[in-house]
Amino acid sequence: MNATLVECPAAQRREALLHLAAVHDAALQPGLQEALAEVKKTPTFNWQGLWIAQQAGRIAAAVWVQPLANRTAQLWLPKMLDSTGLALINVACQWAKQQRITLCHTLLAPQQFAWQAPLVAQGMRPMAELEHLRCSTGGKQPSTPLITLVPFSALTSAQQLTLVEAVSQDSLDCPALHQLLSIDELLAGFYTKAPQAPAHWYQVHYQEACEKGVEKQCVGVLLLAPYPTTPRCELLLMGLLPAWRGKGLGQAIIKHAFALAAQTGANELVLTVDASNVPAKRLYERCGFRCYAQQRLLAWHPEEWPE
Structure with a gap:
């Protein structure tokens, strides 16, 4: 019996979400839990991106296009890679295109790598091989007094954008x-x-001696995100301006990150790095980070969606 594909009715949302692959994959569960926690903060959240396949009145499979900021989205896959799952992926693709989503991405754990070929056939492009790293925050203290940290909030919105753009220039992470x-x-x-x-x-900020005495310059950013429900903190971005790369500042900044993470109550600092970014991986390994999970990042972009 062929399944009927429909937008998920409100009364069946909880059941539908239990049919997503992330529910059954330990590596993907934290990300899905974070996504649902964000949804709960928005009573008027638009659930139109949740689709189900029904057979004989029961849910056989589900797919979710989770809307994110700036008209981007994340695709949460069906549990099974079969004809029903592929039909749901096609529906999700067409729905995202109709909604003018500017970028829709998904993350594949190793046990889901078989999804890559059918997703590419639906217009998705492989973006990066990702490695997730972690390290204990215990016993690590900053050792470079020449580095000081200034709240990011001291910058205007325009200044924040300018600084993030500058440190992202020629980045080897997911180019x-x-x-x-x-x-x-x-x-x-x-x-x-x-x-x-x-x-x-x-x-x-870095304190540098010069002819006029001591000069402080903004050389990069450090963005951290404590986890709300677990004693973990994520290093979202540690970036240096191009002129300041290769001067040994990265390791000093990460030591600050360990201390700041510990202050939030985290006993572990985690981060994600592009597997092809060899310089960054070497830096993190010198700081004690080790890989605990891998994923592939794929994304739809409007210009590449099939008609």
């Missing part, structure tokens, strides 16, 4: 994705991932 996202969308995404932002966000 294909950065080409598709505007700086507004990139910064909005960081704000979405950090409910307390711009708390725990900083400008990095």
Whole structure:
């Protein structure tokens, strides 16, 4: 019997969400829980992106296009890669296109890599191989007094955008994705991932001797996001202006990040890095980070969606 694909009725939302692959995959569960926590904060959240396949009055599978900031979205896959799951992916693609979503991404855990080929056939483009790293925050203290951290909130909105754009220049982290996202969308995404932002966000200033004495310069940013329900803190962005890269400042900034994370009650600092960003990976490994999970990032972009 062929399944009927429909927008999920309000009374069946909870059941539909239980049919998503992330519910059954331990690696994806935290991300889905965070997404649902954000949804609960918005009573008027638009659920039109949740679709189900019905057979004999029962839900057989579900797909969710979760709207994010700046008309971006995240795709949460069906549990099974079968004809019903593929039909739901096609519906999700067409719905996102109709809604003029500017970018819709999904994350595949290793056990979901078989989804890549059918997603590419539906117009998705592989963006990056991601590695998730973690390290204990215990016993690590800043050792470079020449670095000071200034609240990111001291900057105007325009200054925030300018600084994030500057530190993102020639970034080796997900360059294909950065080409598709505007700086507004990139910064909005960081704000979405950090409910307390711009708390725990900083400008990095460096004190340098010069002919006139001592001069302080803004050389980068450090954006942190404590997890609300677990003793973890995420390093969203540690970026330096191009002129200040390769001078050994990265390791010093990360030591500050450990201390700040510990102050929030976190016993672990986590981050995500593009597997092809070898310099960043080497830096994190020197600081004690180790890989605990891998994912593939794929995305739809309007110019690439099939007709």
